[in-house]
Amino acid sequence: MHIPIDPVRFAPLTACLFKAWIRSMRFTISPNLDRVLALHASGQRLVIALWHDELFPIAGYGCVNIAGLMGIVSPSKDGQFVASLMESLGQTTVRGSSSRGGMRALLEARRVMDSENRMAVFAVDGPRGPRHEPKDGVVFLAQHAKAMIVPIRAFSDRAKVFDNAWDRFQLPYPFSRCRMAVGDPYSVTPEKLDAAALAMERARLKERLDALA
Template identity: 50%
Template sequence: MKLPIDPAWFAPLISGLFRLWIRTIRFECVGEPKEFLEINKRGKPVIIALWHGEIFPVTGFGHTLTDNLVTFVSQSKDGEVIAKVLERIGHSTVRGSSSRGGVRALLQAKRIMEKENRMAVFTVDGPRGPRHKAKGGVIFLAQRAGAKIIPIRAYPRRSKVFEKSWDKFVVPFPFTRCRICIGEPFEVTGEKLEGDILKQEQERLEQHMLSLDSCE
Protein backbone atom coordinates (compact mmCIF):
# COMPACT_ATOMS: atom_id res chain seq x y z
CA MET A 1 0.00 0.00 0.00
CA LYS A 2 1.34 3.40 -0.99
CA LEU A 3 1.65 5.82 1.92
CA PRO A 4 -0.32 9.08 1.45
CA ILE A 5 2.51 11.04 3.11
CA ASP A 6 5.99 11.41 1.69
CA PRO A 7 8.43 9.99 4.32
CA ALA A 8 10.79 12.89 3.56
CA TRP A 9 8.29 15.18 5.33
CA PHE A 10 9.49 13.61 8.59
CA ALA A 11 13.06 14.85 8.03
CA PRO A 12 12.70 17.88 10.36
CA LEU A 13 11.47 15.62 13.19
CA ILE A 14 14.16 12.99 12.56
CA SER A 15 16.95 15.58 12.42
CA GLY A 16 15.71 17.17 15.66
CA LEU A 17 15.62 13.80 17.42
CA PHE A 18 19.09 12.98 16.08
CA ARG A 19 20.52 16.22 17.51
CA LEU A 20 18.94 15.53 20.91
CA TRP A 21 20.13 11.90 20.90
CA ILE A 22 23.71 12.88 20.06
CA ARG A 23 23.78 15.51 22.82
CA THR A 24 23.27 12.72 25.38
CA ILE A 25 26.26 10.66 24.19
CA ARG A 26 29.63 11.17 25.86
CA PHE A 27 32.28 10.84 23.17
CA GLU A 28 35.80 9.88 24.23
CA CYS A 29 38.42 10.50 21.58
CA VAL A 30 41.52 8.44 20.88
CA GLY A 31 43.47 10.57 18.44
CA GLU A 32 43.25 14.28 17.80
CA PRO A 33 40.41 15.63 15.62
CA LYS A 34 41.98 19.09 15.60
CA GLU A 35 44.67 17.75 13.29
CA PHE A 36 42.39 16.92 10.35
CA LEU A 37 40.21 19.97 11.04
CA GLU A 38 43.34 22.10 10.76
CA ILE A 39 44.26 20.38 7.47
CA ASN A 40 40.83 21.34 6.17
CA LYS A 41 41.11 24.93 7.44
CA ARG A 42 44.33 25.29 5.46
CA GLY A 43 42.35 24.45 2.31
CA LYS A 44 43.73 20.93 1.91
CA PRO A 45 41.23 18.24 0.82
CA VAL A 46 40.18 15.67 3.43
CA ILE A 47 38.08 12.50 3.22
CA ILE A 48 36.65 11.00 6.41
CA ALA A 49 36.45 7.22 5.98
CA LEU A 50 34.15 5.02 8.07
CA TRP A 51 32.47 1.63 7.94
CA HIS A 52 28.81 1.60 6.90
CA GLY A 53 27.65 0.01 10.16
CA GLU A 54 29.11 2.89 12.19
CA ILE A 55 27.36 5.74 10.32
CA PHE A 56 25.16 6.74 13.27
CA PRO A 57 27.86 7.25 15.93
CA VAL A 58 30.52 8.64 13.56
CA THR A 59 28.06 11.12 12.02
CA GLY A 60 26.99 12.07 15.51
CA PHE A 61 30.57 12.66 16.58
CA GLY A 62 31.21 14.71 13.45
CA HIS A 63 28.16 16.83 14.25
CA THR A 64 29.80 17.86 17.54
CA LEU A 65 32.83 19.18 15.59
CA THR A 66 31.72 20.69 12.29
CA ASP A 67 29.06 20.75 9.58
CA ASN A 68 31.59 21.50 6.85
CA LEU A 69 30.96 18.14 5.18
CA VAL A 70 29.75 16.61 1.94
CA THR A 71 28.21 13.16 2.30
CA PHE A 72 27.34 10.44 -0.22
CA VAL A 73 23.73 9.21 -0.11
CA SER A 74 22.16 6.52 -2.29
CA GLN A 75 19.54 7.36 -4.91
CA SER A 76 16.94 5.12 -3.23
CA LYS A 77 13.71 6.32 -1.56
CA ASP A 78 15.32 5.80 1.85
CA GLY A 79 18.25 7.83 0.61
CA GLU A 80 15.95 10.79 -0.06
CA VAL A 81 14.97 10.88 3.62
CA ILE A 82 18.58 10.48 4.77
CA ALA A 83 19.72 13.26 2.43
CA LYS A 84 17.12 15.69 3.79
CA VAL A 85 18.07 14.85 7.39
CA LEU A 86 21.78 15.37 6.68
CA GLU A 87 21.10 18.65 4.89
CA ARG A 88 19.12 19.90 7.88
CA ILE A 89 22.13 19.32 10.14
CA GLY A 90 24.40 21.22 7.76
CA HIS A 91 25.84 18.68 5.33
CA SER A 92 25.95 19.01 1.57
CA THR A 93 24.89 15.75 -0.08
CA VAL A 94 25.60 14.05 -3.38
CA ARG A 95 23.36 11.26 -4.61
CA GLY A 96 24.94 8.08 -5.86
CA SER A 97 26.65 4.85 -4.84
CA SER A 98 28.83 2.10 -6.29
CA SER A 99 25.68 0.44 -7.65
CA ARG A 100 24.03 3.52 -9.18
CA GLY A 101 25.26 6.98 -10.15
CA GLY A 102 28.64 6.45 -8.53
CA VAL A 103 30.95 8.19 -11.03
CA ARG A 104 28.74 11.27 -11.23
CA ALA A 105 28.56 11.46 -7.43
CA LEU A 106 32.35 11.22 -7.13
CA LEU A 107 32.87 14.05 -9.60
CA GLN A 108 30.21 16.18 -7.93
CA ALA A 109 31.79 15.60 -4.50
CA LYS A 110 35.20 16.59 -5.88
CA ARG A 111 33.76 19.86 -7.20
CA ILE A 112 32.14 20.63 -3.84
CA MET A 113 35.37 19.82 -1.99
CA GLU A 114 37.25 22.24 -4.25
CA LYS A 115 34.67 25.00 -4.38
CA GLU A 116 33.42 24.98 -0.77
CA ASN A 117 36.41 23.35 0.99
CA ARG A 118 34.14 20.71 2.54
CA MET A 119 35.46 17.42 3.86
CA ALA A 120 33.97 14.36 2.16
CA VAL A 121 32.39 11.59 4.25
CA PHE A 122 32.68 8.13 2.68
CA THR A 123 31.39 4.75 3.86
CA VAL A 124 34.24 2.61 2.61
CA ASP A 125 32.32 -0.69 2.46
CA GLY A 126 28.93 0.73 1.45
CA PRO A 127 26.27 0.64 0.33
CA ARG A 128 25.84 -3.15 0.26
CA GLY A 129 29.09 -4.67 1.48
CA PRO A 130 30.75 -7.04 1.97
CA ARG A 131 31.25 -5.74 5.48
CA HIS A 132 34.65 -4.21 6.20
CA LYS A 133 35.83 -4.63 2.62
CA ALA A 134 37.01 -1.37 1.05
CA LYS A 135 35.68 -0.51 -2.37
CA GLY A 136 37.42 1.55 -5.01
CA GLY A 137 35.36 4.76 -4.88
CA VAL A 138 37.13 6.32 -1.92
CA ILE A 139 40.52 5.53 -3.49
CA PHE A 140 39.56 7.16 -6.79
CA LEU A 141 38.18 10.26 -5.04
CA ALA A 142 41.25 10.64 -2.86
CA GLN A 143 43.59 10.44 -5.84
CA ARG A 144 41.51 12.77 -8.03
CA ALA A 145 41.10 15.34 -5.25
CA GLY A 146 44.63 14.96 -3.85
CA ALA A 147 43.01 14.27 -0.48
CA LYS A 148 44.22 12.65 2.69
CA ILE A 149 41.93 9.89 4.02
CA ILE A 150 41.22 10.05 7.75
CA PRO A 151 39.86 6.72 9.11
CA ILE A 152 37.43 7.01 12.02
CA ARG A 153 35.92 4.16 14.06
CA ALA A 154 33.24 4.25 16.76
CA TYR A 155 32.81 1.91 19.76
CA PRO A 156 29.72 2.70 21.86
CA ARG A 157 29.77 1.10 25.30
CA ARG A 158 26.05 0.31 25.11
CA SER A 159 24.24 0.02 21.80
CA LYS A 160 21.72 -1.81 19.68
CA VAL A 161 23.46 -3.87 17.01
CA PHE A 162 21.26 -5.04 14.14
CA GLU A 163 22.85 -8.46 13.75
CA LYS A 164 20.77 -9.50 10.74
CA SER A 165 21.81 -6.51 8.64
CA TRP A 166 24.83 -7.04 6.36
CA ASP A 167 26.76 -4.22 8.07
CA LYS A 168 25.69 -5.02 11.67
CA PHE A 169 24.41 -1.46 11.97
CA VAL A 170 25.11 0.12 15.37
CA VAL A 171 22.86 2.59 17.19
CA PRO A 172 24.31 3.87 20.49
CA PHE A 173 21.93 4.05 23.42
CA PRO A 174 21.27 7.53 24.78
CA PHE A 175 23.54 8.58 27.66
CA THR A 176 26.17 5.98 26.83
CA ARG A 177 29.89 6.55 26.38
CA CYS A 178 31.29 6.13 22.88
CA ARG A 179 34.97 5.77 22.12
CA ILE A 180 35.99 7.40 18.83
CA CYS A 181 39.26 6.23 17.28
CA ILE A 182 40.94 8.49 14.74
CA GLY A 183 43.69 6.94 12.63
CA GLU A 184 46.72 8.48 11.00
CA PRO A 185 46.11 10.12 7.60
CA PHE A 186 46.22 7.64 4.71
CA GLU A 187 47.71 8.74 1.39
CA VAL A 188 46.78 7.02 -1.86
CA THR A 189 49.43 6.10 -4.42
CA GLY A 190 50.02 8.35 -7.42
CA GLU A 191 50.14 5.32 -9.74
CA LYS A 192 47.33 4.68 -12.19
CA LEU A 193 44.50 2.90 -10.40
CA GLU A 194 44.11 -0.21 -12.50
CA GLY A 195 44.02 -3.93 -11.72
CA ASP A 196 46.43 -4.97 -9.00
CA ILE A 197 47.30 -1.39 -8.05
CA LEU A 198 43.69 -0.56 -7.16
CA LYS A 199 43.26 -3.86 -5.31
CA GLN A 200 46.47 -3.21 -3.38
CA GLU A 201 45.27 0.26 -2.33
CA GLN A 202 41.90 -1.10 -1.21
CA GLU A 203 43.63 -3.75 0.90
CA ARG A 204 46.00 -1.17 2.39
CA LEU A 205 43.08 1.04 3.41
CA GLU A 206 41.20 -1.94 4.87
CA GLN A 207 44.16 -2.83 7.05
CA HIS A 208 44.64 0.79 8.04
CA MET A 209 41.05 0.95 9.27
CA LEU A 210 41.04 -2.49 10.88
CA SER A 211 44.17 -1.57 12.82
CA LEU A 212 41.95 0.79 14.84
CA ASP A 213 40.26 -2.28 16.37
CA SER A 214 43.03 -2.28 18.96
CA CYS A 215 41.80 1.00 20.43
CA GLU A 216 38.37 -0.45 21.30
Protein backbone atom coordinates in the same frame (compact mmCIF):
# COMPACT_ATOMS: atom_id res chain seq x y z
CA MET B 1 -6.63 1.33 4.68
CA HIS B 2 -2.98 1.89 3.79
CA ILE B 3 -1.76 5.44 4.32
CA PRO B 4 1.59 6.00 2.64
CA ILE B 5 4.02 8.07 4.72
CA ASP B 6 7.05 9.64 3.16
CA PRO B 7 9.78 9.78 5.85
CA VAL B 8 11.56 12.58 3.95
CA ARG B 9 8.77 14.95 5.02
CA PHE B 10 9.76 14.37 8.65
CA ALA B 11 13.49 14.98 8.15
CA PRO B 12 13.50 18.39 9.94
CA LEU B 13 11.76 16.89 13.00
CA THR B 14 14.01 13.83 12.86
CA ALA B 15 17.03 16.13 12.69
CA CYS B 16 16.03 17.74 16.01
CA LEU B 17 15.58 14.35 17.65
CA PHE B 18 18.82 13.09 16.12
CA LYS B 19 20.74 16.12 17.41
CA ALA B 20 19.34 15.58 20.93
CA TRP B 21 20.25 11.86 20.73
CA ILE B 22 23.85 12.58 19.72
CA ARG B 23 24.25 15.30 22.35
CA SER B 24 23.07 12.88 25.04
CA MET B 25 26.00 10.57 24.25
CA ARG B 26 29.40 10.90 25.90
CA PHE B 27 32.14 10.88 23.28
CA THR B 28 35.83 10.27 23.89
CA ILE B 29 37.65 11.59 20.84
CA SER B 30 41.14 10.72 19.63
CA PRO B 31 43.51 13.74 19.77
CA ASN B 32 44.19 13.08 16.08
CA LEU B 33 40.89 14.81 15.30
CA ASP B 34 42.48 18.18 16.10
CA ARG B 35 45.20 17.46 13.53
CA VAL B 36 42.58 16.52 10.94
CA LEU B 37 40.59 19.72 11.53
CA ALA B 38 43.78 21.78 11.30
CA LEU B 39 44.62 20.15 7.96
CA HIS B 40 41.12 20.92 6.72
CA ALA B 41 41.40 24.54 7.85
CA SER B 42 44.68 24.84 5.94
CA GLY B 43 42.93 23.86 2.70
CA GLN B 44 43.98 20.20 2.52
CA ARG B 45 41.25 18.09 0.91
CA LEU B 46 40.17 15.19 3.13
CA VAL B 47 38.00 12.09 2.80
CA ILE B 48 36.67 10.59 6.05
CA ALA B 49 36.56 6.78 5.63
CA LEU B 50 34.38 4.68 7.94
CA TRP B 51 32.56 1.35 8.07
CA HIS B 52 28.84 1.43 7.26
CA ASP B 53 27.78 -0.16 10.56
CA GLU B 54 29.43 2.69 12.53
CA LEU B 55 27.80 5.43 10.47
CA PHE B 56 25.34 6.61 13.14
CA PRO B 57 27.81 7.77 15.83
CA ILE B 58 30.53 9.01 13.47
CA ALA B 59 28.30 10.93 11.05
CA GLY B 60 26.14 12.02 13.98
CA TYR B 61 29.04 13.52 15.91
CA GLY B 62 30.33 15.17 12.74
CA CYS B 63 27.00 16.61 11.65
CA VAL B 64 26.29 18.06 15.09
CA ASN B 65 29.77 19.29 16.06
CA ILE B 66 31.79 19.93 12.87
CA ALA B 67 30.98 22.29 10.01
CA GLY B 68 31.91 21.70 6.40
CA LEU B 69 31.01 18.03 5.81
CA MET B 70 29.74 16.45 2.61
CA GLY B 71 28.12 13.01 2.70
CA ILE B 72 28.33 10.57 -0.22
CA VAL B 73 24.79 9.20 -0.05
CA SER B 74 23.05 6.38 -1.91
CA PRO B 75 20.44 7.46 -4.51
CA SER B 76 17.89 5.08 -2.94
CA LYS B 77 14.81 6.26 -1.03
CA ASP B 78 16.62 5.50 2.25
CA GLY B 79 19.49 7.61 0.93
CA GLN B 80 17.07 10.45 0.22
CA PHE B 81 16.03 10.41 3.87
CA VAL B 82 19.68 10.45 5.02
CA ALA B 83 20.42 13.31 2.61
CA SER B 84 17.44 15.31 3.88
CA LEU B 85 18.52 14.67 7.46
CA MET B 86 22.11 15.82 6.83
CA GLU B 87 20.95 18.89 4.96
CA SER B 88 18.57 19.76 7.81
CA LEU B 89 21.67 19.78 10.04
CA GLY B 90 23.47 22.23 7.74
CA GLN B 91 25.65 19.76 5.84
CA THR B 92 25.87 18.98 2.11
CA THR B 93 25.31 15.70 0.27
CA VAL B 94 26.17 14.19 -3.09
CA ARG B 95 24.02 11.34 -4.37
CA GLY B 96 25.58 8.21 -5.84
CA SER B 97 26.77 4.67 -5.07
CA SER B 98 28.96 1.95 -6.52
CA SER B 99 25.99 0.66 -8.53
CA ARG B 100 24.13 3.88 -9.48
CA GLY B 101 25.64 7.17 -10.56
CA GLY B 102 28.98 6.45 -8.93
CA MET B 103 31.29 8.29 -11.32
CA ARG B 104 28.98 11.30 -11.56
CA ALA B 105 28.87 11.46 -7.76
CA LEU B 106 32.67 11.38 -7.51
CA LEU B 107 33.01 14.21 -10.02
CA GLU B 108 30.40 16.26 -8.17
CA ALA B 109 32.11 15.50 -4.84
CA ARG B 110 35.41 16.79 -6.23
CA ARG B 111 33.69 19.98 -7.40
CA VAL B 112 32.09 20.58 -3.99
CA MET B 113 35.37 19.87 -2.18
CA ASP B 114 37.06 22.49 -4.35
CA SER B 115 34.37 25.16 -4.29
CA GLU B 116 33.16 24.84 -0.67
CA ASN B 117 36.20 23.35 1.11
CA ARG B 118 34.23 20.44 2.53
CA MET B 119 35.41 17.11 3.93
CA ALA B 120 33.83 14.11 2.20
CA VAL B 121 32.33 11.41 4.46
CA PHE B 122 32.40 7.95 2.87
CA ALA B 123 31.03 4.64 4.23
CA VAL B 124 33.59 2.65 2.28
CA ASP B 125 31.86 -0.77 2.36
CA GLY B 126 28.38 0.56 1.50
CA PRO B 127 25.72 0.62 0.38
CA ARG B 128 25.33 -3.18 0.24
CA GLY B 129 28.65 -4.70 1.33
CA PRO B 130 30.38 -7.08 1.73
CA ARG B 131 30.78 -5.95 5.32
CA HIS B 132 34.13 -4.35 6.19
CA GLU B 133 35.48 -4.72 2.65
CA PRO B 134 36.34 -1.32 1.12
CA LYS B 135 35.22 -0.57 -2.41
CA ASP B 136 37.07 1.38 -5.07
CA GLY B 137 35.12 4.66 -4.92
CA VAL B 138 36.96 6.16 -1.96
CA VAL B 139 40.32 5.47 -3.66
CA PHE B 140 39.20 7.08 -6.94
CA LEU B 141 37.88 10.14 -5.09
CA ALA B 142 41.02 10.56 -2.98
CA GLN B 143 43.30 10.39 -6.01
CA HIS B 144 41.13 12.52 -8.29
CA ALA B 145 40.62 15.21 -5.62
CA LYS B 146 44.25 15.02 -4.39
CA ALA B 147 42.75 14.34 -0.96
CA MET B 148 44.12 12.49 2.05
CA ILE B 149 42.09 9.62 3.53
CA VAL B 150 41.29 9.74 7.26
CA PRO B 151 40.20 6.37 8.75
CA ILE B 152 37.74 6.70 11.65
CA ARG B 153 36.13 4.06 13.89
CA ALA B 154 33.50 4.29 16.65
CA PHE B 155 33.05 1.94 19.62
CA SER B 156 29.92 2.33 21.74
CA ASP B 157 29.54 0.69 25.14
CA ARG B 158 25.79 0.12 24.67
CA ALA B 159 24.18 -0.27 21.25
CA LYS B 160 21.46 -2.19 19.44
CA VAL B 161 23.11 -4.37 16.79
CA PHE B 162 20.87 -5.33 13.85
CA ASP B 163 22.14 -8.86 13.25
CA ASN B 164 19.91 -9.42 10.21
CA ALA B 165 21.33 -6.42 8.33
CA TRP B 166 24.18 -7.04 5.89
CA ASP B 167 26.45 -4.68 7.87
CA ARG B 168 25.19 -5.58 11.39
CA PHE B 169 24.33 -1.90 11.78
CA GLN B 170 24.97 -0.46 15.25
CA LEU B 171 22.56 2.00 16.88
CA PRO B 172 24.06 3.40 20.10
CA TYR B 173 21.56 3.97 22.89
CA PRO B 174 20.97 7.50 24.14
CA PHE B 175 23.32 8.46 26.98
CA SER B 176 25.76 5.72 25.99
CA ARG B 177 29.52 6.26 25.87
CA CYS B 178 31.35 6.14 22.55
CA ARG B 179 35.07 6.13 21.80
CA MET B 180 36.00 7.55 18.41
CA ALA B 181 39.41 6.49 17.09
CA VAL B 182 40.90 8.72 14.38
CA GLY B 183 43.75 7.35 12.28
CA ASP B 184 46.59 9.22 10.65
CA PRO B 185 45.67 10.94 7.35
CA TYR B 186 47.44 9.38 4.36
CA SER B 187 47.61 9.77 0.59
CA VAL B 188 46.86 7.09 -1.97
CA THR B 189 49.28 6.22 -4.75
CA PRO B 190 49.64 8.79 -7.56
CA GLU B 191 50.15 5.94 -10.04
CA LYS B 192 47.49 4.68 -12.46
CA LEU B 193 44.69 2.93 -10.61
CA ASP B 194 44.72 -0.41 -12.38
CA ALA B 195 43.36 -3.58 -10.75
CA ALA B 196 46.56 -4.27 -8.81
CA ALA B 197 46.83 -0.71 -7.49
CA LEU B 198 43.18 -0.66 -6.44
CA ALA B 199 43.57 -3.99 -4.63
CA MET B 200 46.62 -2.65 -2.80
CA GLU B 201 44.82 0.54 -1.75
CA ARG B 202 41.72 -1.33 -0.58
CA ALA B 203 43.89 -3.64 1.52
CA ARG B 204 45.79 -0.67 2.96
CA LEU B 205 42.59 1.11 3.97
CA LYS B 206 41.12 -2.04 5.53
CA GLU B 207 44.32 -2.60 7.50
CA ARG B 208 44.27 0.97 8.83
CA LEU B 209 40.59 0.80 9.80
CA ASP B 210 41.02 -2.59 11.49
CA ALA B 211 44.11 -1.34 13.36
CA LEU B 212 42.01 1.34 15.07
CA ALA B 213 40.16 -1.39 17.00
